[in-house]
Amino acid sequence: MTTHAPQATHHTASAGATQPAGLEVFTFGEPEPISRLRLLDYVEAMFNGRWYEPPFPLEGLASAFRASPHHGSAIYLKRNILTAAFIPHPLLSRETFKAFALDFLVFGNGYLEGRRAVTGRTMRFEHALSRYTRRGKDNRYFYVPSWNEEHEFPAHQVFHLREPDINQELYGLPEYLSALQSALLNESATMFRRRYYENGSHxxxxxxxxxxxxxxxxxxxxxxxxxxxxxxxxxxxxxxxxxxxxxxxxxxxxxSEVAAKDDFSAIKNASMADVLAAHRVPPGLLGIIPNNTGGFGNAKEALGVFMENEIAPLQTLFETLNDWAGDEVVRFEPYQPGGQGAS
Known part of the structure; x- marks a missing residue:
């Protein structure tokens, strides 16, 4: 949405009066687009005749994944813990589960295709990239890597794990969307400071x-x-x-005196706090150095609370594949405080 500067209005001065100098008013910067975070409350997943378009641009979530070190690190931490505790199954390898878990944490959607033999028996589960997978009517699914390529999966062979959304029931949305602007602010602050030192073209x-x-x-x-x-x-x-x-x-x-007062460290710390709060990850688990003398407390206790309140519910979500597959495909080793999981 673009705004236009108001048109200047000229008034005719009375005879003999001195005409004052014209006043020029301008704004700094370019018009900003409306955030799609707000538009989510007013639109739904659009049907294009074949499949439903996601309510949020998946390419934006993919590019924002590495925008902030705290954002990407928090997701990788959850992925690594889930993968380490996962017990491989003949139908689902650890590598496939690793990619499946990462997709779900980044996009709020995870897809597994059940490859079946001619007899109808499921031979194995293969991961389908969430960025390019689309959902159609009657639980039909399509793989669309580009505008001129599409592949429809066989009926009833795609398992869709989604993070429920309050505005539509077709696609999931990741939990961290409320902190996405903070992650992008962290990236912008870093890029601005880097350009400042590189060329000083400000x-x-x-x-x-x-x-x-x-x-x-x-x-x-x-x-x-x-x-x-x-x-x-x-x-x-x-x-x-x-x-x-x-x-x-x-x-x-x-x-640039006003900009000089904008503390770079304060922006980084504030945006980091927002991202970690959205991911509910203790900062000590990400290797962040505390700024206070008290530190972040006991790391083992923080890990235990994190495992109980965050990782255990995620494991329960992934275990819903068992109901769909009719077999205990997803299992996890129990967490043992102060030691490794049971073999």
């Missing part, structure tokens, strides 16, 4: 020149020197000689 100040003793040739020379100071190696000094010049004829007015 607007650092305004040079205000009002001294009449400086001629046009001197102004051009000054402009050329400022242009050369931009880019790599821009932190250099500039000498200006203006005989009989006014004390305030040349001023430097910083325009």
């Amino acid at each position: 607007a650092g100040f305004i040079m205000y020149l009002s001294d009449g003793s400086v001629g046009n040739a001197d102004v051009e020379t000054l402009r050329e020197q400022l242009r050369r100071a931009k880019g790599p190696g821009n932190f250099r000094n500039l000498f200006v000689h203006a005989p009989n010049g006014k004390p305030d004829g040349l001023k430097l007015i910083p325009v």
Whole structure:
């Protein structure tokens, strides 16, 4: 959605009155698009004649997966714990479950295709990428890796594990969506600081020149020197000689002073706290160094609470495959505090 600046309105001055100088008003930056997080409350999964389109862009979730180190690390931690406790089954290998679990945690949807023999017996389960899998009517499923490629899975051979959504019942949505903007803010802050140090192409100040003793040739020379100071190696000094010049004829007015007050560390810490709260992961389990003397407490106790409140419910979700398959395909080793799982 784009906004337009209001049109200037001119008023005719009375006879003999001095016409004031025109006032120019402008805004900083470009129009921002409406966040699709809010649009989720007003739209549903659209049916294109073959399958339903996801209510949220899956390519956006895929790219945001590595936007923040805390976001990606929290998902990998859950995936690794689930995979380590998973007991392989002849129908479902550990590698397949690992990919299946990662897809579910990132997209809120996980798909397994049951490959069957001619007799109808399930030989094994294969993982179907959630980013390209679509759901049609009557539980039909399609694999759409590109706009001109599609493959329809055989009927009743795709198991769909989804994180329930309050707005529609076709696709799942990941739990961390409320912290997605914080993860992107973390990435933006890092990229801005990196560009700042790489090329320094930001607007650092305004040079205000009002001294009449400086001629046009001197102004051009000054402009050329400022242009050369931009880019790599821009932190250099500039000498200006203006005989009989006014004390305030040349001023430097910083325009990035407000941005300088924006503490980089505060942005990183605040966005990190939002992401970890959405994932419900103790910071000590991600290798984060505490800023206070008290630290994060006992790591083993934090792990025990995390296993009980977060990993155990996830294991229960994955075990729903057993009801669909009619066999105990998904099993996990019990967690033993202070030691390894039972063999």
